[in-house]
Amino acid sequence: MTQPVSADHELRAAARHLGRRRFLTASGAAAALAFGTNLPDTARAAAPLDPKRITKDPFTLGVASGDPLPDSVVLWTRLAPEPYEAASGLPAETVTVGWEIAEDRDFLLTADEGSTTAHPEYHHAVHVEPGGLEPGRVYYYRFRVGDWTSPVGRTRTAPATDAEVESLRFAAVSCQAYHQGYFTALKHLATEDVDVVFHLGDYLYEYAVDSAGGARAYEDRVLPAHFDKETMTLEDYRLRYSLYHADEDLQAAHAAHPWVVTWDDHETENNYADDVPEDGGNAEKFLVRRAAAYRAYYENMPLRKPQQPQGADLRLYRRLRYGKLAQFDVLDTRQYRDNQANNDGWKVPNAESEDPARTVTGAEQERWLIDGWQASDALWNVLPQQIVFARRRNRTQDPSPVSMDAWDGYPASRERVLDGARAAGVRNLVVLSGDVHVHYAMDIKEDYAKPDSRTLGVELVTTSVASGMDGAEHPEDWEVMLKANPHMRYFDGRRGYLLVRLDRKGLRADFRVVSKVTSPGGTVSTARSFTSAAGDPGLTEV
Structure with missing residues (x-):
């Protein structure tokens, strides 16, 4: 069973991420709650969720991409079977999310793929940074959880840094x-x-x-x-x-x-x-x-x-x-x-x-x-x-x-x-x-x-x-x-x-x-x- 984390522990963790002035101005239990929001503790990670327990579409918030580089782009989604509920209809458990990026909308020419973990500490948000992509070209991407598949997104990498772009x-x-x-x-x-x-x-x-x-x-x-x-x-x-x-x-x-x-x-x-x-x-x-x-x-x-x-x-x-x-x-x-x-x-x-x-x-x-x-x-x-x-x-x-x-x-x-x-x-x-x-x-x-x-x-x-x-x-x-x-x-x-x-x-x-x-x-x-x-x-x- 996970042990409760003391307010003092949270504030010490916060201090590692804040400048001295900002830490000194933000003290107390309220600050502990706000600043205790760093990366999930993978050593004590929440139990994985069986995807069969997700009975409603988890991709109600769509998909997005951003910050294109010549060989990479960020892919995003957030799992929310019940988007208007505080926990979005998911328990405080991790979810394995598959992702795929391809050169064509039918995903016959896969450029990269893998899986990642959506953590409850991050409200089951997913940020993926596939690498090895070709510069200046269009790609298509999607996510999977169990039997559920997200809408398809379209993205584009940036040209090569030294490219003479017209x-x-x-x-x-x-x-x-x-x-x-x-x-x-x-x-x-x-x-x-x-x-x-x-x-x-x-x-x-x-x-x-x-x-x-x-x-x-x-x-x-x-x-x-x-x-x-x-x-x-x-x-x-x-x-x-x-x-x-x-x-x-x-x-x-x-x-x-x-x-x-x-x-x-x-x-x-x-x-x-x-x-x-x-x-x-x-x-x-x-x-x-x-x-x-x-x-x-x-x-x-x-x-x-x-x-x-x-x-x-x-x-x-x-x-x-x-x-x-x-x-x-x-x-x-x-x-x-x-x-x-x-x-x-x-x-x-x-x-x-x-x-x-x-x-x-x-x-x-x-x-x-x-x-x-x-x-x-x-x-x-x-x-x-x-x-x-x-x-x-x-x-x-x-x-x-x-x-x-x-x-x-x-x-x-x-x-x-x-x-x-x-x-x-x-x-x-x-x-x-x-x-x-x-x-x-x-x-x-x-x-x-x-x-x-x-x-x-x-x-x-x-x-x-x-x-x-x-x-x-x-x-x-x-x-x-x-x-x-x-x-x-x-x-x-x-x-x-x-x-x-x-x-x-x-x-x-x-x-x-x-x-x-x-x-x-x-x-x-x-x-x-x-x-x-x-x-x-x-x-x-x-």
């Missing part, structure tokens, strides 16, 4: 509040021809979802009452991911393409900053919540082993290459940032917000980014991240407020990053952003007070999948934002996603919008398209 096509999505609409944009994204999808944050929202699914206003089913509260505990976050992953359109988009994910704030709590919660409350209690949120995030995303959480920390920033054509430096602008200045919101910049010591990335991630640019030989350097990078004013008169939650609230941090890009000789900088539930196309300027100053790169901001409900082509602030920001080439408040094509001559960005999300059946169209020439940054409407 072109690359990718998508960017963000902000999918389940309670504010259907994931119609993802349904259409599943049919697009792209090499990879970047999710730029707010994969889920912590807010309560009522029995009718919020704006979805279900008439044919009732959601359990445990969704109708804000997520706080590990169980809360796990259940919320189950709700999202059970969505057919989200499953379709995951099964169609490999995804590269990064978070923003709502995966944990709105507008948090490092260990500071939204309301500025107790850091110790918040780190316990953050540990639960980060744990559930890893369990439910196609992430590699280096992204396993260590208590309240999870290193999410990482680098991917697509031959010599593009380098993607994926950022985390939540976990390491200084608290928002001036009590957050839209405020006129002052000495606090313009303090040169302030950072949105943290010093270590900033060095990692700039060092990566110094070593890059890619034609395009793309920065998938969360919050708006370019300056945004919300009135034409001086002084104008700017968003304290975006890079505008950390101007010294932004300048250091741009200085690093200039010093590294980055000529084709593309920043991908989400967060704000609108499409923007913007030039990144050397001096925003001088519209004719040098353009240092371009920023492409994707609107939300569902957050904000149907939205409008011209939001209330549409006219003033365009006038106050001459570098803003486009602004659209509808739901949708972004498509980008890179080649050796230039970039093309297609801003896709859907007609509605508050009821099923929305159509998709391209609202606007822009290009930017390689070596001569600046957006031009097609």
Whole structure:
């Protein structure tokens, strides 16, 4: 019989995975529960489950792949015969899961296969990293438990690191509040021809979802009452991911393409900053919540082993290459940032917000980014991240407020990053952003007070999948934002996603919008398209 583990033992285990400051601020029994979530103890592993005892489909949450390398890709699923139950309908026992990846959809040409263990400590999530794959090609994959077989997923490896890639096509999505609409944009994204999808944050929202699914206003089913509260505990976050992953359109988009994910704030709590919660409350209690949120995030995303959480920390920033054509430096602008200045919101910049010591990335991630640019030989350097990078004013008169939650609230941090890009000789900088539930196309300027100053790169901001409900082509602030920001080439408040094509001559960005999300059946169209020439940054409407 397994002996109970003392709170002191749990805290000592946590200390091995946390920095001294973070450990000292997170003490007590609550922290022990939150931080005692490391790898399962294989020496005392739970008993294996006889697969014949699984009488319902365990693959209700679909399949996914992500973080493609030239010879490998992450394969993901999570076993959940009863996805809306806390334990997902499985006992606290290990489950053996078979997996297979093949060159064809019929699995006649197997590239790799094997089995792995789904541990109850990880909510029966599965992360597989098959190796020995060929670069730049499509593969198909599936999982098996007993007599049950998962849906088939389609994925694609990255090209060889030194490959002279002619072109690359990718998508960017963000902000999918389940309670504010259907994931119609993802349904259409599943049919697009792209090499990879970047999710730029707010994969889920912590807010309560009522029995009718919020704006979805279900008439044919009732959601359990445990969704109708804000997520706080590990169980809360796990259940919320189950709700999202059970969505057919989200499953379709995951099964169609490999995804590269990064978070923003709502995966944990709105507008948090490092260990500071939204309301500025107790850091110790918040780190316990953050540990639960980060744990559930890893369990439910196609992430590699280096992204396993260590208590309240999870290193999410990482680098991917697509031959010599593009380098993607994926950022985390939540976990390491200084608290928002001036009590957050839209405020006129002052000495606090313009303090040169302030950072949105943290010093270590900033060095990692700039060092990566110094070593890059890619034609395009793309920065998938969360919050708006370019300056945004919300009135034409001086002084104008700017968003304290975006890079505008950390101007010294932004300048250091741009200085690093200039010093590294980055000529084709593309920043991908989400967060704000609108499409923007913007030039990144050397001096925003001088519209004719040098353009240092371009920023492409994707609107939300569902957050904000149907939205409008011209939001209330549409006219003033365009006038106050001459570098803003486009602004659209509808739901949708972004498509980008890179080649050796230039970039093309297609801003896709859907007609509605508050009821099923929305159509998709391209609202606007822009290009930017390689070596001569600046957006031009097609």
